[in-house]
Amino acid sequence: MRFVTAEYRGAAVCGVLDGDEWCPIPGGATLLDLLRSGSLHLAGDRAARGGVRVPVDELRLLAPLEPPSIRDFVAFEEHVEGVRRSVDGAVGVPPEWYAAPAFYFSNPYAVTGPHDDIPVPPGCRVLDFELEVAAVIGRAGGDLTAERAREHIAGYTILNDWSARDLQARETKVGLGPAKGKDFATTLGPCLVTADELEPYRDGDGFLALDLRVSVNGVEVGQDLLANMGWPFEELVAHASRGTVVRPGDVLGSGTCGNGGCLAEWWGRHGEADxxxxxxxxxxxxTVEGIGTIRNRIVPGVDLPPVPAARVRPRDRDCRT
Structure with a gap:
């Protein structure tokens, strides 16, 4: 099944796709509501049998859900190799990358729809895209094995982890982040494809072999296979759940694919911003095979005053001096 959230009669409404038609979920339940109640497939079946049908191309599509959390992994070796050189000048892949899947928490309040305009973030001069696929959690669980984790994945969507590379390069030198370099927009969409729909794409090693492509102004600049991840999604979910829990609606990004999944990778490999x-x-x-296409236009952002520099303080220890 494919679940799409759209603007319908002045509200954000979740529905299921039946061919080229969109069938709203009765009662106004959101996709997050359906995930939390465990009624995703049941609600989708009922909606498809209902009487309301709208051509999907007549709707403004929104992000499929408002996730309670976003973990974004960095699971493609080729991406690490290229973008690391671009952002901090380092060569190769750090050995720590191979030890365990790494991720950072992104901003769930900055999620945008599959066709929304993306404003340039304040202070950014080096804006980049990042082509990813994300798994969406359907069942809560903690300390999961990879085998059990598969049962906790409700489905998949496309994720664009927009990046302000100049802000990212500065803040990561402090040993934290990315923070403001990733804080302004994460695009999800165009739909949530349930996990069973993508099982035919699974290869012999258990990875989803989906074709991934990205273009800028109609010119293709990147193409990869999702199967080139260093870990399958089940292992990413299991790792995320170690010592804690994942809950319905949590989004786990694959990290940016290789071979042009972002501009910074090309810059690192070729030594120039081209x-x-x-x-x-x-x-x-x-465009991701089996999921669909998202398309976003860059627009001017808000012009804010520069961030003030830190004040050098005397480090006194006695408030009376």
């Missing part, structure tokens, strides 16, 4: 950073007017389109 293709150049994104600018207002540029259109980024991402």
């Amino acid at each position: 293709p150049p950073p994104l600018e207002p007017g540029d259109v980024v389109e991402m």
Whole structure:
């Protein structure tokens, strides 16, 4: 099944796709509501049998859900190799990358829809896209094995982890982040495809072999296979659940694919900003086999005052001096 959240009669409404038609879920339940109640497939079946049908191309699509949390992994070796050189000048892949899947927490309040405009974040001069696929959790669980984790994945969607590379390069030198370099937009969509729909794409090693492509202004700049991840999604979910829990609606990104999954990878490999950073007017389109296409236009952002520098303090220890 494919679940799409759309603007319908002035509200954000979740529905299921039946061919080229969208069938709203009765009662106004959100996708997150359906995941939490465990009624995803049942609600989808009922909606498809209902009387309301709208051509999907007449709707404004929104992000499939408002996730309670977003963990974004870095699971593609080729991406690490290229983008590391671009962002901090380092060569190769750190040995720690191979030891366990690494992730950071992104901002769930900055989620955008599959066709929304993306404003340039304040202070950014080097804007980039990042082509990813995300797993969405359907059942709560902690300390999961990879085998059990598969049962906890409700489905998949496309994720664009937009990046302000200049802000990211500065803040990661402090040993933290990325923070503001990733804080402004994460695009999800165009739908949530339930996990069973993508099982035919699974290869002999247990990875989903989906074709991933990204273009800027109609020119393809990246292509990879999702099966080139260093860990399958089940192992990412299991790792995320170690010592804690994952809950319905949590989003876990694969990390950016290789071979042009972002501009910074090309910059690191070739030693020059070609293709150049994104600018207002540029259109980024991402297509993932079995899921669909998202398409976003870059627009000017808000012009804010510069961030003040730290004040050098005397480090006194006695408030009376």
